Every structure is written in C-alpha cells, then in structure tokens.
Amino acid sequence: xxxxxxxxxxxxxxxxxxxxxxxxxxxxxxxxxxxxxxxxxxxxxxxxxxxxxxxxxxxxxxxxxxxxxxxxxxxxxxxxxxxxxxxxxxxxxxxxxxxxxxxxxxxxxxxxxxxxxxxxxxxxxxxxxxxxxxxxxxxxxxxxxxxxxxxxxxxxxxxxxxxxxxxxxxxxxxxxxxxxxxxxxxxxxxxxxxxxxxxxxxxxxxxxxxxxxx
Amino acid sequence: xxxxxxxxxxxxxxxxxxxxxxxxxxxxxxxxxxxxxxxxxxxxxxxxxxxxxxxxxx
Numbered sequence: 001x002x003x004x005x006x007x008x009x010x011x012x013x014x015x016x017x018x019x020x021x022x023x024x025x026x027x028x029x030x031x032x033x034x035x036x037x038x039x040x041x042x043x044x045x046x047x048x049x050x051x052x053x054x055x056x057x058x059x060x061x062x063x064x065x066x067x068x069x070x071x072x073x074x075x076x077x078x079x080x081x082x083x084x085x086x087x088x089x090x091x092x093x094x095x096x097x098x099x100x101x102x103x104x105x106x107x108x109x110x111x112x113x114x115x116x117x118x119x120x121x122x123x124x125x126x127x128x129x130x131x132x133x134x135x136x137x138x139x140x141x142x143x144x145x146x147x148x149x150x151x152x153x154x155x156x157x158x159x160x161x162x163x164x165x166x167x168x169x170x171x172x173x174x175x176x177x178x179x180x181x182x183x184x185x186x187x188x189x190x191x192x193x194x195x196x197x198x199x200x201x202x203x204x205x206x207x208x209x210x211x212x213x214x
Numbered sequence: 215x216x217x218x219x220x221x222x223x224x225x226x227x228x229x230x231x232x233x234x235x236x237x238x239x240x241x242x243x244x245x246x247x248x249x250x251x252x253x254x255x256x257x258x259x260x261x262x263x264x265x266x267x268x269x270x271x272x
Contacts, residue, residue, distance in 0.1 A: 040234050040245035047248035136244055143241035 010178050011120060011186055012066040017082050017176040019059035021108060023075060024087035025100060026052030031090055032097050044140050048101070051137070055130050062122050084169045092162075095155070098148060099162035102141030103202060103214070107170035109134045110198045111177065111187070119185035142205050149209035160212060167214040171195050216242040217266070218250055220258040228259065 029049035036042035056075065064073040071077035081088075084104065091097050112131055118124040148159050174194040181187045189197065203213045215235055219228040231250045236242035242260050250258070 038235065040236065040241075040249065044244050044248045047251070136247060139240045140244045143236075143238055143244065147237055147241070 008066065010180050011123075012063060013082070014176050014181060014186070015059055015063045015066055015123065017173070018108070018111075019056050019063055019075070020078075020081045020083040021087065021104075021173070022052050022059065023056035024081070024083040025105060025108075026050070026054075026056060028087055028091055028100060029097070032094075036097070037094055041140075041144075045097070048105075048137055048140065051133050052105075055126075055133075058126050058130075062126070065122075084173050086165055086169050093158060094144075095148060095158040095162040096166070098141060098144040098159065099166035101137060102145045102205075103163060103166045104170045104173075105134070105137050105141060106201055107173060107194075107198050109138070110194055110201065111174065113197075114177070114187045114189040114194060117185075117188060123186065145205055145211070146209050149211055156211075163206075163211065163214075170198065171214065174198070215263040216246065216260045217263055218246045218258065218260055220250060220253075220255040222253050222255060224256055228257065231258075233263070234260075 026049045029045050029052060033042055033046040033049065036045050060073065060075050067073050072080055086096075086100070086104075091100065109131060112127040112134075115123050115127040116131065118127065145159075148155050174191040177187050177189065177191050177194055179190060182190045199214055206213050215233055216239075217233055218231050220231050221228050234242055234245040234249060236245055239260065239262075246258060246260055
C-alpha cells in the first residue's frame with residue numbers, strides 16, 4: 001500500500017469513527033428523552049440527541065465520498081460500526097448518561113478541535129460547525145457531574161464506576177488519530193496530545209468534585 | 215427556580231417566556247435554551263427567583 005493510499009484509509013477510518021460514535025451517542029441520548037430525572041433534563045437529552053444524530057448525518061456522505069458508495073457507507077444499512085464499545089448497549093442509569101455526556105462527548109469535541117484547520121477541508125468545515133453546538137453539551141455534562149458528585153456515597157460510587165468505564169474508552173478512542181494523519185495536517189494533534197488536552201479539560205472539574213482523575 | 219426572559223429583536227423589550235428548575239446557572243442555561251427554542255432569540259437572560267423583589271403582594 002502506498003503512503004497516500006494508507007492516508008486515505010486512515011482518513012476514511014477517522015470519518016467512520018466520528019460518524020458512528022456521533023450516531024450511537026445520539027441513539028443512547030434519545031433513549032433518555034422520556035426517562036431523565038427531571039423534565040428539564042429530558043428535554044435537554046432530546047435536544048442533544050438531535051444534535052448528535054445531525055452531526056452523524058453530516059459525516060456519512062463524507063464517508064461515502066472517501067470509501068465509495070456501498071451499504072456500509074449509509075447509516076441505514078451499515079453493519080460494520082466502529083463506535084466505542086460502551087455505546088453498543090443502553091445506559092444502565094443516569095450516571096452512564098452523564099459519563100457519556102461529560103467525558104465521551106468532550107473527547108469527540110477535543111478531536112474535532114484538532115480538525116478545525118484540517119488539510120481535508122470538508123472535515124474542517126464540519127468540525128467548525130459542530131463545535132458551535134457542543135458548548136451547551138459541555139455545560140450539561142459538567143453541571144450534572146458536579147450535581148451528582150454531591151448526592152451521597154451511593155450516587156458517587158455509581159458515578160465513579162460509570163466514569164471509569166467511559167473515561168478509559170474515551171482515552172482509547174483517540175487512537176483514531178495517527179502520526180500519518182498528523183503529518184499530513186488532517187489533524188493537528190496525535191493521540192497522546194489529544195489525551196493530554198482531554199485530561200486538561202475534564203480533570204479540573206473532576207478534581208473540584210473530588211472524583212478520580214482520568 | 216429561574217425566571218427566563220428573552221426577545222426576538224433588539225428593539226423589543228425582554229419578555230417573560232417561562233421558568234426552569236435547576237441547581238446552578240450552567241444547567242439553567244442549558245435547560246432554558248433547549249426548552250424555549252421555538253424562536254431564534256437575539257437575547258435570553260435568566261434570573262434566580264430568590265433574588266426577586268416583591269413590589270405588590272395581595
């Protein structure tokens with residue numbers, strides 16, 4: 001495989017990872033539209049689900065352009081999903097929702113921030129547009145993290161368990177960046193730099209809430 | 215509880231659009247923006263109800 005071909009494959013894999021994770025994050029958020037702890041948070045879950053599914057829908061046409069039209073590049077017929085494992089099953093409780101919202105959603109935003117000046121302009125355009133909507137998701141995840149951390153030992157234990165699982169998979173997911181993509185300016189940060197940026201974003205909140213750092 | 219005010223045009227006054235229940239201003243902001251999203255507002259502000267001053271009480 002030539003270097004250019006390898007980059008094309010890595011780029012298609014990156015776009016697929018963004019599309020699939022956004023798609024499944026939206027699906028999992030949507031399951032809480034009628035089950036969240038308060039009416040307000042149920043509406044917020046619905047709004048964030050719409051946002052995430054909309055973001056996914058913007059990436060699948062890009063995947064089709066990169067990988068060629070096939071049932072595997074359409075959200076409706078795709079079977080070879082590349083999302084992180086924890087999104088394969090429904091959230092066990094609200095702490096899983098908050099972990100996905102605060103940690104994983106943020107990790108996707110950190111990666112998109114590394115794509116805002118991408119040499120692959122369709123990715124840069126989408127990254128800039130999506131990042132306009134993500135600050136509200138961050139506020140929701142951060143707010144609920146602080147709120148649940150203060151609700152007694154049982155809730156804290158559940159939150160810590162959820163954050164442990166989602167935090168580990170969020171860090172692992174950054175492997176979808178690669179030296180090749182960075183050297184070609186598709187992304188501006190390699191996996192370790194992304195992990196460092198992610199920790200720098202979430203750990204001050206975790207520290208203030210006296211929760212284990214990522 | 216937070217009182218939510220918004221306006222659609224800069225030349226219009228802020229109008230009361232509803233309330234949201236939240237522990238802190240961050241969550242109140244998320245809730246207000248996602249619940250009262252029927253218009254493209256140019257401004258939305260939130261006031262904590264405990265800070266209100268009663269001018270008339272019957």
